[in-house]
Amino acid sequence: MGSSVLIYGAGNIGRSFLGQLFSEAGFELVFADIDTELIGRLNVAGAYRVVIREDGREDEELRVAPVRAVDSRDADRLLEEIRQAAYIVTSVGKNALPHIFPDLVRGLEARREPVDIIIAENLHDGAAFSREHIRSLSGDPELLKRVGLVETSIGKMVPIMRAADLARDPLVLFGEAYNELIVDRDGFKGALPPIPSLAPVSPISAYVDRKLFIHNLGHAASAYLGYRADPEAEFIWECLDREETLRRVRGAMGEAGAALIREYPQSFNREGIEAHIEDLLRRFRNRKLGDTVHRVGRDLQRKLAPGDRLLGAWDLIRRHGLDTENLKQVIRAALEFAKGDEEGRLFPGDREFGAVRKLLGELALRGVSPWE
Numbered sequence: 001m002g003s004s005v006l007i008y009g010a011g012n013i014g015r016s017f018l019g020q021l022f023s024e025a026g027f028e029l030v031f032a033d034i035d036t037e038l039i040g041r042l043n044v045a046g047a048y049r050v051v052i053r054e055d056g057r058e059d060e061e062l063r064v065a066p067v068r069a070v071d072s073r074d075a076d077r078l079l080e081e082i083r084q085a086a087y088i089v090t091s092v093g094k095n096a097l098p099h100i101f102p103d104l105v106r107g108l109e110a111r112r113e114p115v116d117i118i119i120a121e122n123l124h125d126g127a128a129f130s131r132e133h134i135r136s137l138s139g140d141p142e143l144l145k146r147v148g149l150v151e152t153s154i155g156k157m158v159p160i161m162r163a164a165d166l167a168r169d170p171l172v173l174f175g176e177a178y179n180e181l182i183v184d185r186d187g188f189k190g191a192l193p194p195i196p197s198l199a200p201v202s203p204i205s206a207y208v209d210r211k212l213f214i215h216n217l218g219h220a221a222s223a224y225l226g227y228r229a230d231p232e233a234e235f236i237w238e239c240l241d242r243e244e245t246l247r248r249v250r251g252a253m254g255e256a257g258a259a260l261i262r263e264y265p266q267s268f269n270r271e272g273i274e275a276h277i278e279d280l281l282r283r284f285r286n287r288k289l290g291d292t293v294h295r296v297g298r299d300l301q302r303k304l305a306p307g308d309r310l311l312g313a314w315d316l317i318r319r320h321g322l323d324t325e326n327l328k329q330v331i332r333a334a335l336e337f338a339k340g341d342e343e344g345r346l347f348p349g350d351r352e353f354g355a356v357r358k359l360l361g362e363l364a365l366r367g368v369s370p371w372e
Contacts, residue, residue: 004028006081008100009091010038010069012158016050016173018089018120021181021195023064030081032072032100041171042069048171053288060177075103082107082115087193091120101133108147109140114189116148122216124208124307126151127187148189153182153207155215157283159291162342176289182207206267210260213316214273215280216309217330218253222284223297224333225249231339236296237285246281251326253277256313262320294339298347300357304334 005022007014010031019029033039042048047065070077082088082104090097108115119126127149134144158175165172185192185200192198201207219236225248226239233239240246257273284291297303304310310331317324335357340346 004030004081004085005087005089006030006032006085007089007091008032008072008104009093009096010035010042011091012160012173013120013154013156014089014091015048015064016158016175017154017156017179017181018091018118019067020050020062020064020175021179021197022087022089022193023067025194027086029064029067030085031067031069032078032081033069034072036071039069039071042067045171048173049169051172051174052177053174053286053290054177055286055288059288072100072103075106078103079107079110083111085115087116087118089118089120094121094123097121097123097129098133101130101137105134105137105143108134108143109138112146114146114148116150116188116190118150118152118183118193120152120154122154122212123151124205124212127184146189148187150187151184151204151208153201153204153211155180155182155211157219157289157291159289160295160341162290174289176283176286178283182211201267203264203267206260206264209263209316210268210276212309213256213260213313214253214277217256217313217327218249218277218280219284219296220303220309220334221249221252221330223293223339224330224337227293227297227337227339228333233293235287236291236293237287239293240281240285248326248329250277250281252313252330253280255317255323255325255327258322259313259317259320262322263316292342294341294347297334297337297339298350300334300337300347300350300353304331310334 005027007018007029010033014031023029031042047063047067050062050064052060070081072078090100092100119130123129130149131144156175156178158173161173179197180199181195181197182199182201184204186202192200222236222239225245226233229242229245254277257277261268261270261273302308314324314327317327338346
């Protein structure tokens with residue numbers, strides 16, 4: 001086993017969170033991506049900067065190195081990286097994830113040593129999803145016995161970088177101080193990575209749901225309710241400076257939290273959920289992070305999809321017979337959301353979402369499950 005970590009996806013979470021943690025643990029980072037310009041910059045620099053920004057403290061600048069990058073379409077190069085990696089990490093998004101499996105399976109078949117794949121995606125049942133792709137592509141019936149599939153709950157918040165900041169340093173990333181990496185302790189075949197902030201849990205499903213139905217829900221609620229209260233607000237902290245918005249966001253998170261306690265009584269209790277909500281609200285209000293209403297609220301077709309942060313929480317809450325009054329207000333506000341980026345541009349898919357918004361809005365106003 002080598003001392004490198006292969007990370008599929010050199011985006012914000014891949015570099016500012018996962019890359020940072022594995023680098024601090026002493027690993028060489030190898031990113032696989034399709035952005036040829038980014039690949040070139042990483043290979044020339046051999047490093048990049050992460051700036052930790054928190055209210056009430058001086059910025060902390062971290063240099064992440066050593067770093068290499070490969071084109072994820074270069075199958076032969078990837079084969080060697082997969083064979084040598086101590087760990088493999090995916091951070092590409094649900095839609096892109098299936099596209100990496102053909103070459104990944106080829107590399108896994110070429111190595112005899114066990115390896116753990118850390119699935120750092122916002123994805124329910126990520127291990128099962130990955131297992132089915134590997135099984136369908138591999139001719140080796142023993143392969144899955146050598147591969148650990150480790151689901152995660154990723155709570156790190158990383159804002160969109162402004163053009164002005166990237167003009168000064170195209171590789172720089174901002175992030176918050178939070179660094180806990182929650183992983184499925186039952187998914188590993190080998191030793192856990194030596195990351196101090198690693199948090200092995202079981203069952204991982206409880207923490208995946210907590211992330212989606214409290215963190216993701218609360219963050220999105222801040223954007224949607226904040227936009228409805230003030231369409232000119234640019235930052236999430238501005239939204240939560242309004243007492244009524246803060247009250248509604250906290251209320252929606254609490255509704256989902258109450259349902260999670262009933263769903264996972266061995267994992268959560270009222271005191272722990274309430275403390276988690278207050279900590280998240282503090283982090284959402286981090287002014288120095290500069291997280292925008294556009295970034296947090298965009299991509300309505302995904303965020304209003306069945307099973308995702310709003311309608312999935314609705315389903316869970318209703319299944320346990322609990323109140324959804326605050327969440328209903330969040331869904332209504334989401335159907336009105338039209339915040340553009342720093343140049344006023346809407347997220348591409350959100351421009352074509354009008355008919356779906358109207359249908360969901362009518363159902364939500366009738367107080368029924370908004371996708372039935």
